[in-house]
Every structure is written in C-alpha cells, then in structure tokens.
Amino acid sequence: MSALSAPLAVASSISSQPSSVTCATSPWLDGAAFAELTELSPRYAHQVLIRAAAGQSWRGAVLQVRTAHDGRGVEVQVQSLPPALYQRWFERHTPPATPAPTFSHTLALTDGPHPQDAQALRHRELALWKWRLIQPALACPKHSAARGARLRQLAGVRHPRPDGRARAVSLDSLYSWVAQYERAGLTALLRHPRRDRGRKRVGITRHWDRVCPLPAEVQARIATELAEHVRSLWAAGAPGFRTVAELASATLVELSRAAGWHTASLADCHVSRAYVEQYRRYALLAMHDKDARQFFDRMLPRIRRHRDGLQPMDIVVGDVHPIDILLTRADGSTVTPRAIAWLDVATQRLHVTLVQLEKGEGIKQVHVAQAFAAMCSAWGLPRQLYLDNGAEYGWQDMLDGFAQLSRLTGAALDTRLGSGEAAERRAVIRARPYNAPAKPIEGIFAVLEQQVLSMLPGWIGGDRMRQKTHNIGRAPKPYPGDWAAFHQSFDQALAYYHARPQPRSRSLQGQSPDDALRAAIARGWGGAAQVDPLALRVAFSGEDTRLVQGGGYINWAGTTYFHDALIPHNGQRLRVRFAKWDPRYLFVFDEHNQLICTAEAAQAFAFFGEEGARTQAQRAQHLKRHLRDLRANTVRLDLETTLQQRTALAEPPPSQPQGPRIALSPALQRMLEALQRLPAVPAAAPRPTAPLSQWATPPNPLLQSLHDAAPDPATDPGTLPLDQPADMTGGAQ
Numbered sequence: 138m139s140a141l142s143a144p145l146a147v148a149s150s151i152s153s154q155p156s157s158v159t160c161a162t163s164p165w166l167d168g169a170a171f172a173e174l175t176e177l178s179p180r181y182a183h184q185v186l187i188r189a190a191a192g193q194s195w196r197g198a199v200l201q202v203r204t205a206h207d208g209r210g211v212e213v214q215v216q217s218l219p220p221a222l223y224q225r226w227f228e229r230h231t232p233p234a235t236p237a238p239t240f241s242h243t244l245a246l247t248d249g250p251h252p253q254d255a256q257a258l259r260h261r262e263l264a265l266w267k268w269r270l271i272q273p274a275l276a277c278p279k280h281s282a283a284r285g286a287r288l289r290q291l292a293g294v295r296h297p298r299p300d301g302r303a304r305a306v307s308l309d310s311l312y313s314w315v316a317q318y319e320r321a322g323l324t325a326l327l328r329h330p331r332r333d334r335g336r337k338r339v340g341i342t343r344h345w346d347r348v349c350p351l352p353a354e355v356q357a358r359i360a361t362e363l364a365e366h367v368r369s370l371w372a373a374g375a376p377g378f379r380t381v382a383e384l385a386s387a388t389l390v391e392l393s394r395a396a397g398w399h400t401a402s403l404a405d406c407h408v409s410r411a412y413v414e415q416y417r418r419y420a421l422l423a424m425h426d427k428d429a430r431q432f433f434d435r436m437l438p439r440i441r442r443h444r445d446g447l448q449p450m451d452i453v454v455g456d457v458h459p460i461d462i463l464l465t466r467a468d469g470s471t472v473t474p475r476a477i478a479w480l481d482v483a484t485q486r487l488h489v490t491l492v493q494l495e496k497g498e499g500i501k502q503v504h505v506a507q508a509f510a511a512m513c514s515a516w517g518l519p520r521q522l523y524l525d526n527g528a529e530y531g532w533q534d535m536l537d538g539f540a541q542l543s544r545l546t547g548a549a550l551d552t553r554l555g556s557g558e559a560a561e562r563r564a565v566i567r568a569r570p571y572n573a574p575a576k577p578i579e580g581i582f583a584v585l586e587q588q589v590l591s592m593l594p595g596w597i598g599g600d601r602m603r604q605k606t607h608n609i610g611r612a613p614k615p616y617p618g619d620w621a622a623f624h625q626s627f628d629q630a631l632a633y634y635h636a637r638p639q640p641r642s643r644s645l646q647g648q649s650p651d652d653a654l655r656a657a658i659a660r661g662w663g664g665a666a667q668v669d670p671l672a673l674r675v676a677f678s679g680e681d682t683r684l685v686q687g688g689g690y691i692n693w694a695g696t697t698y699f700h701d702a703l704i705p706h707n708g709q710r711l712r713v714r715f716a717k718w719d720p721r722y723l724f725v726f727d728e729h730n731q732l733i734c735t736a737e738a739a740q741a742f743a744f745f746g747e748e749g750a751r752t753q754a755q756r757a758q759h760l761k762r763h764l765r766d767l768r769a770n771t772v773r774l775d776l777e778t779t780l781q782q783r784t785a786l787a788e789p790p791p792s793q794p795q796g797p798r799i800a801l802s803p804a805l806q807r808m809l810e811a812l813q814r815l816p817a818v819p820a821a822a823p824r825p826t827a828p829l830s831q832w833a834t835p836p837n838p839l840l841q842s843l844h845d846a847a848p849d850p851a852t853d854p855g856t857l858p859l860d861q862p863a864d865m866t867g868g869a870q
Contacts, residue, residue, distance in 0.1 A: 165212040166226075167205060174218075174226055186211045195219075257330075262299040264326040267314050270296060270306070274315055288312060341389065342409050349405075351396055359392045367408075368416045374423035381413045444644045447483040449657050450665035453519035454480040454578045455509070457500050461586055462595045463615040464493065464623060471615050473597075474623075475500055477508035480578040481516070482523075484653040485645060486635060487581065488512045491627060493620060506716070510673050517665025589634045593626055674716040675724050675732070684710050688756065690739060691723065698723040698736035704756060705763040706733070 166174065172182035189200035190211060201214035215226055270291065277284035292308040317325035340346050340360045349356055367385050375381045385408040393401035424432045460474045472493060477500065479488045490508035492500060513519075590596055595616030616623055640647045648656070668676075683691045689703035693715055703711075703725065711733065714724040723736040742749030801809065 165203065165214055167212050168210050171213055174222060174229075183211075186213055189213070259299070260328045260330075263328070264323060266299050267326045268318065268323055271311060271315050271318065274311070275318070279319070284315075288315070342407070342412060345389070345406060349393065349398060349401075351393070351398055355396050359389070359396055362392055363389055363408075364416070367413050368419045371413075371416055371419040372422040374420075374427050378410050378413050378417070382408045382410060385413060444482060448662050449481055449483045449486075449654060450517055450519045452482040452521045452523060453512075454482060454523040455505070456480075456524075456578045456582075457505075458578075458582045460491070460590065460627075461597050462590060462593055462623070463597050463613055464595065464620070465615045466493075470496070475504075477505055478578060478582070479508070479512045479516075480581055481519075481650075482577060483644075484650050484657065485581060485639070485642065486516075486650045486654065487585070487631060488515060489627070489631060491624060507719075510670065513668055513673055514670060518668050519665065584639075585634055589630050589637075590627075593630060671735075674719055674722065675714055678714040678716040678724070680712065680714050682710050683713050684708075688760075691725065691736060693723055694720070696720065697739040699739035700725070700734040700736040701756065701759050702734035703736065704760050 168183050168186060169179060171177075171186065172179045175182060175185075177185070185195050186200070186202050189195055190202040194200075196219045198217060198219045201217040202211050203214075204210075205212050215223060218226065271288075274284045274287045274291070277287060288308060288311045292306060292311055295303040295305045297303050314326060340356055341363060346356070351359070363385060366388050367381060370381045370384055375384065386403060386406050389406040389408060390401050390403055393406055421432075421436065424436065456478055458476050458478055460476050462473065463471050464474060466472055475492045475494060477490045477492060480486070481488075488511070490504075490511055492504050494500070591598075593616070595614065597613045616626075618626070635650045638647055638649045638652070639645045642648075645653055681693075683693060685691055685703050685706045685708065688707055689699050689701065691698045691703065691711075691713060693713060706727075712726040712728075712730070714726070716722065716724075721737060725733045725736055727733050740752075742752065
C-alpha cells in the first residue's frame with residue numbers, strides 16, 4: 138500500500154438495480170406468492186401461469202413455469218418476471234443483514250512522508266477495476282455452480298483495463314480476486330508496494346556502485362558532494378544535460394581518486410542522464426540570473442482579470458507600436474512607420490495615429506499628445522487611461538489633465554471602474570516597466586499584424602533578421618504608394634479588423650469590436666463625454682509662470698506671444714499653459730486660475746510700415762482705456778492735506794531727555810590750550826601741474842606755445858585768481 142501524506146478514502150458503489158446476471162438457484166414463486174407480488178386476484182394469477190405454461194407471453198415477458206413439487210400447482214421463476222416485478226421482489230426479499238445492493242468500501246491508506254503519486258493512483262484504479270469485474274460472480278452464492286459458471290464466462294472475454302488496453306484475465310486470477318475480496322474487502326485487491334519504496338537504491342550509477350572499492354560511508358560522502366556539484370552546474374547555466382553529465386563525470390573521477398580509488402577512470406565514473414536530470418529544476422536559478430526576459434515571460438506568476446461590467450471608454454490603453462510595413466521616404470530611403478494606438482478595453486476597438494519619423498528620430502510627447510487629442514475628438518473622453526512607462530508618456534501634464542478638464546467644463550469626471558465602495562482610482566495609470574503581459578493592447582497588436590496588416594503590400598514581418606522578401610538574397614519590396622495612399626490602405630485594414638469576429642477572445646466571445654459596441658449601445662450606453670478641442674489644448678498642456686513685459690509680451694520656448702489683454706498686466710507674473718502639439722497658442726490665466734486670453738505669436742512689422750504705426754496707436758488706446766477704467770473707480774485726492782490729517786491724529790513727539798555731559802580730562806585740556814597758543818602756518822604754494830597731453834609723444838611745440846600764451850591774472854582784469862570769489866553784483870572783491 139502506498140504511503141500518503143494523509144489518509145485517503147476511495148469510495149465506489151454499484152447501482153441498486155440487481156445484476157442482470159442472476160444465479161441458477163433463484164427462487165420460484167407459487168400461485169399465491171405470484172398473485173401477491175403482482176397484486177392480481179388468485180384466480181386471474183393462476184390463469185396467467187397456465188397460459189404461460191402453454192407458451193403465451195405476459196406483459197412482454199416469457200415466464201418460466203414449472204409444476205410444483207407436490208404436483209398440485211404451478212410455479213414461476215423470479216428471474217423471468219418483467220423487470221419491474223423482479224425489482225419489486227428483489228427489494229422485498231433482500232435480507233436486512235446484507236448491506237447489498239449498495240456496496241461502499243473505504244481504503245484507509247497509511248500516513249507517510251511521500252505525497253500522492255501517479256503509481257498509487259493507478260493501483261487504486263486497477264483495484265476498482267478488479268472489483269467491478271468480479272461483481273457478477275459475487276452476486277452468486279459462495280461455492281455455487283453459478284459462481285463458477287460466471288467466472289468461466291468472464292475468463293473467456295477480453296476486458297478493457299483502466300489504461301484503455303483490453304486484456305483477458307485467467308480463471309485462476311478471477312478466483313484469487315474473489316477470495317481476496319471476500320477475505321479482506323477491496324483493500325486486498327490493491328497491489329502491495331515495494332518495501333523499499335521512497336528509499337534511494339542507487340548511489341550515483343549502478344556501474345559506479347558496483348565497481349567502486351571504497352567503503353559505503355565514503356561512497357555516500359562522494360555522492361553528496363557530486364549531487365551538490367551537479368546542482369551548482371545547473372544553477373550556473375550549463376547548457377543541457379549532456380554538458381552537465383560530462384562535467385560531472387570529470388568531477389566524479391577527481392572525487393574518487395581523492396578518496397583513495399586511484400585507478401578510477403572516466404568510463405567507470407560516467408554519470409548518466411537520469412542522474413543529472415533529477416536536478417534540472419536548479420536551472421531556474423540560471424534563468425533568473427542570466428535571462429531576465431525568459432524568466433519574466435515563463436516563470437513569473439500572473440493573474441487573470443475579467444472585464445465584466447465595463448462600458449465602452451471606461452478604460453483606454455495607450456501604447457506605441459512599430460508597423461511592420463516598409464515605406465519609402467521622399468528622398469528614396471525606406472522607413473517603417475510608428476503607430477500610436479489607443480485600445481478601448483470593453484470593445485477592443487483601436488484608434489491609431491500613424492507617424493513617419495525621420496532618421497534617428499523617435500516618438501515624442503508631442504506626437505502622443507496629438508494622437509490623444511485625435512482620439513478624444515473621434516471617441517470622446519475616456520474615464521481612465523492605462524499608459525506605457527516609456528519616455529513619450531512621461532509627461533506630468535496628463536496626470537492632472539482630467540482635473541483641469543473638470544475645472545474648465547464644470548462637470549466632474551468619474552475616474553472609477555464601478556460604483557462599489559472601492560477607493561478612487563487615478564485617472565492615469567502607468568504600467569510597470571517591461572511588463573508587456575500587463576497591457577492587453579500587446580495581444581491586439583499581434584492579431585492586427587499577423588491577421589490583418591500581413592495582407593498589405595510591403596509587409597516584412599515582425600522579425601527584422603528574417604524579413605519577408607519576394608526573392609531570396611534581395612531587399613524586401615516597400616509599399617508601392619505614397620504616405621497618403623498608405624493612410625487609406627491602413628484605414629481599410631483597420632475597418633476590416635473592427636468588423637471581423639474574434640472567436641478566441643474571452644471578452645468578446647466571438648463578437649467583433651463593432652458588434653460589441655452595438656451591444657453596449659443596445660444596453661443603454663449613452664456615449665463618452667465630448668470635449669471641445671480648445672478645452673483639450675488647455676487641459677493637456679504644460680504649465681508654468683511667465684513675466685509679462687514690454688507692454689503685453691510673454692516669452693515661452695523661444696517664441697514671443699502677445700495679446701491686447703496682456704497690456705494691463707505688464708510687469709506681472711502670470712500662469713501660462715502651452716499645448717505641445719500646437720505651438721500657435723499660449724493660454725494665459727490670472728491668479729484666480731481664470732483664462733485671460735489665448736495669446737498668439739507676436740507679429741513683427743516693417744521698419745517704416747504704416748501698419749505698425751496703426752497697431753502701436755491701437756495698443757496705446759487700449760492702455761488709455763484701461764487707465765480710464767481704473768480712474769473711474771478712484772477720486773482725486775490732495776496728498777498734502779491727507780498727510781496733514783494723518784499727522785494731526787498722531788500724538789505730539791516726546792521730549793528727548795539730555796544725557797550726562799562729557800568733560801575733557803586735565804591732560805586733554807592742556808593739549809588743547811597748547812594748540813591754541815601756536816602761531817598760524819601759511820598755506821603751501823600749489824604745485825605746478827604738467828600740461829595735459831593726448832599723445833604719448835614728446836611735447837608738441839604748438840601746444841607748448843598755447844600754454845605759454847595763457848593770460849596772467851595779475852595783468853588781465855578779466856581773469857580772477859581761483860582763491861578769490863567773484864562778486865555776484867558784477868565786480869571783484
């Protein structure tokens with residue numbers, strides 16, 4: 138009996154109907170018993186038996202009738218009665234001590250360290266098969282001729298085993314099974330497992346165990362070290378069982394020689410495949426350490442999510458995908474376009490914006506913003522966005538875009554999946570990096586590429602190293618049309634995808650995306666919220682503060698914007714929003730987050746143009762009107778009078794107290810008196826100044842003559858010395 142981790146009960150039963158094969162010694166009923174069983178009158182029951190003895194059938198059955206032992210009546214064999222009557226007789230005459238016709242057997246399997254295995258299950262199925270096979274014989278009395286006849290009939294027929302193969306069973310086996318069952322029940326029909334089951338019978342290999350001359354404890358130590366080495370080989374990333382077996386064989390030779398078996402050879406220490414395969418599970422460590430992508434795709438446990446209760450536009454998934462169709466640029470070079478796709482999770486509809494990039498260029502946030510605006514214009518505003526974690530989706534503006542839309546439109550947007558008591562979800566949810574299975578749009582891309590876009594000319598397949606080509610060794614042929622023609626072909630292919638049923642989709646269940654949308658509309662879905670394009674530009678745009686200067690100008694991203702409404706705000710720092718996909722406009726808000734204006738790029742005028750002069754005059758008039766509006770809310774005041782009124786209300790200034798007087802010390806006083814007794818010293822004559830020269834050359838004779846001809850103040854009455862002040866009345870003092 139197999140050892141299991143817990144007792145296991147195996148129950149089997151047979152129908153309460155008696156077996157169709159009965160014994161030859163079944164009882165006979167006389168007329169009175171027959172009348173009682175059939176609920177007929179004794180006279181009519183006797184007539185039925187007389188007619189049956191003459192060969193007539195009764196109720197569709199041919200009754201076996203014989204003359205009673207006393208010769209005074211007839212008897213009928215119970216088995217020949219109609220099935221309903223025989224069932225009634227069987228239920229009435231079943232001995233109460235016999236639990237038949239329902240057999241219930243419980244196999245209590247002993248506890249053990251090993252879990253339930255396939256071999257134990259096969260043994261139990263085989264035991265139940267034996268028990269069902271001998272049921273007809275068990276219905277007959279023990280040691281009866283009928284039981285022997287039934288067993289001989291079973292021995293001559295091939296019976297299908299639980300494994301599906303038909304096999305004939307010998308008569309001795311059948312007798313043995315019956316005897317075992319009657320002695321110990323169903324448990325006796327189980328095969329007895331090996332007594333050494335669960336114990337390791339081979340140390341390393343049969344050959345090594347047989348030829349190794351080392352003691353048993355040394356062999357056990359070598360087996361332990363070799364097993365650790367094999368596990369480490371798998372964990373280190375050894376490629377396949379053959380390499381692991383070869384490396385392990387060399388290690389076994391070294392271990393055997395180091396332990397004292399100096400003549401150990403590689404042939405004696407060859408490690409079999411079965412030995413190394415038992416440790417293959419440790420290769421998972423190599424996958425985890427060296428192949429993160431394979432470990433993520435194959436081993437990481439995942440969950441499955443349903444989409445019950447989702448309405449269209451409840452969740453929209455965004456991603457960027459390369460289209461495997463080769464196009465031709467204007468300069469003759471080839472390019473594969475990029476698709477910025479948005480998937481409606483409820484209906485699996487796709488909205489795609491195609492982008493043809495230049496060499497070395499990638500998808501930018503501007504492209505994603507433009508694609509999102511196009512999707513909202515076509516479908517409406519989604520309730521939730523599920524975005525990739527790429528750099529093109531890294532803009533913070535989309536995270537608060539829904540809140541900004543709520544302020545602009547005045548309608549609160551629901552950002553939850555359902556109406557339950559779950560916590561509020563964010564309007565924008567980002568996927569984990571490198572987590573493609575978490576995004577349902579990845580599978581839709583595969584369906585679109587393999588089943589729809591593969592029919593367009595220029596398709597090269599998803600593997601760039603094995604591109605689909607028309608001729609071996611030549612470059613693939615690109616799409617024959619231009620960019621506009623490819624747009625038209627792609628729209629037709631996308632329309633085919635929307636109309637195509639998807640029988641393998643668990644959510645659509647054979648419907649097409651268009652059918653799913655029609656069903657949602659029929660259930661009462663009223664459509665997604667529609668947003669004005671201007672509101673989209675304002676909501677999903679970058680935000681910052683800028684200084685208004687120069688009479689209404691704002692600089693942003695290298696462009697100068699102007700609007701007449703900004704003239705009164707000159708010198709103020711205002712909040713601005715900038716749509717990345719549309720740089721023509723700049724939205725300016727005041728301190729209360731109210732829109733002031735939509736500024737456009739400032740216009741430059743000709744140097745002497747009349748239009749510039751008129752525009753300047755108009756802006757001046759606008760400023761004057763603003764000043765007039767401001768003046769209308771004020772009154773003319775005399776500031777001097779206001780100043781005097783305020784001063785009169787103030788208290789008189791306090792008198793300043795005088796501090797202690799500081800006197801000179803006697804020594805300082807004597808020094809001061811000595812200075813006063815000294816005579817006055819005449820002022821020193823001024824030093825002559827050199828004439829100014831503006832060249833770093835020797836003196837110029839002409840300039841020298843001019844200097845010599847300077848007037849003498851003593852002889853020229855019109856010149857006064859510098860130390861004599863002029864008389865303000867016209868004369869000299």
